Amino acid sequence: MPDNISYTPEEVARILKISRFTVYELIKRGDLAAYRIGRKVRVEQADIDQYIQNTKSCVPNLTRSMVQAPDPGGDTQAGLIICGQDLILDTLSQHLEKLLPQLRFLRRHIGSMDGLSALYHGAANLVTAHLWDGDSGEYNLPYVRRMLPGHKTVIYNLVHRMEGFYVAKGNPKAIQAWPDLVRPGLRFVNRECGSGARVLLDEMLRRLQLEPARIAGYDQEETSHIAVASRVARGEADFGLGIEKAASQVAGVDFIPLHKERYDLIFRKEDLGLPHFQAVLEILRSKGYRDEVTGMGGYDLSMMGQKIAEV
Structure with missing residues (x-):
């Protein structure tokens, strides 16, 4: 295949088997070279090949469980943008940085509905919510259905407060x-x-x-x-x-x-197999993280790490 062939970000996402959001984030940070034709973004085959070569050196740094996670061709550098305001998310980010030191984990301190909107628009890839529906008495699911139409998501419990x-x-x-x-x-x-x-x-x-x-x-x-x-x-x-x-x-x-x-974590179902997200679930189920959150006081951890629903 000629090196000068170019792809749209959507095509790159399909080639690398990652989300379109991750492709844009890689381009924004300079990890994946790209250029513009008017308002259109294009990525050349040679730059995709170079990105793949660069990421190969990162795989051995992952924990054994992450290497074994189903992630064919997945990204191992982009990290996560985590939306939410609770202090336990700071602790979660610290545990992620220790488990996957080569990745970047960023926090956005925004509310629940803004977080879901960011997930929908591709400005975040893991968000938290505690949105109560007065008609059904249910938390989060009604809002996810309304605010992310056409996007399959998974919802895991973080804590009850x-x-x-x-x-x-x-x-x-x-x-x-x-x-x-x-x-x-x-x-x-x-x-x-x-x-x-x-x-x-x-x-x-x-x-x-x-x-x-x-x-x-x-x-x-x-x-x-x-x-x-x-x-x-x-x-x-x-x-x-x-x-x-x-x-x-x-x-x-x-x-x-x-x-x-109920305070939940929400992300796209397509990302579930990626090492970043498997690391999150691993941490939520770990004794170390649970002990640290328990020590903070004010939280019910009885359902932490349990899947609530796929929407």
Whole structure:
């Protein structure tokens, strides 16, 4: 085959048996040479051959279980872009870096719906979500079906967490349940649209037929659980919604448990056999990672690493 023949990124993905997203990521980082004709990206056969030759030296560095994973021609350099905000994802990334030191693992601290959108648009390849559907009572599956049409995905559980209200130490305003959201005289601090906590709140309001306009502070938004808890600790709000773990990290805050949620990992089914993703599952099922997450407190690990569904 002549060296000057060129391919589109989609054709390269089929040749290398990797995702189209991975091809674009390799080109962006300079690991795979490419050029443009107008708005079209092209890759020459010689550059594909060179990339394959370069990756061969990386295979011996993989663990035995990774080498044996079904990955015919798969990429061994691109690593993962992991979306989510929970601290246990930082720990997961650290374990991945130790297990596969030649790969790159990047974090994007974005909410659940933004993560699913990034997966759909090819801007991420492993995302987390805790999106509750008020009609079915199910977590994540209804949203994956709606937001990734035509894309086969797999969903594995990471942990279960408790969502509830952050209140001032001693709970001086006696805040206890969802109807307190519309109690006169209370100031609330909200999460941003698209976050799992915001979806839970809005779904609960819909089910309880409570109008957001009646909540003082509904339009006051923060982009993390810690930020919400900090606003309460500083006296800028009487309460806010978030996970139990954040309450233990902010002095002067108590936690009122309300709703147990499932926090899942979601990625494309086509990537399941790649070493990167097999490494993730291996870590989730390892004693070392489980012990580390258990030591953090505030998490239920009873289903960690179990497959929830294929969608």
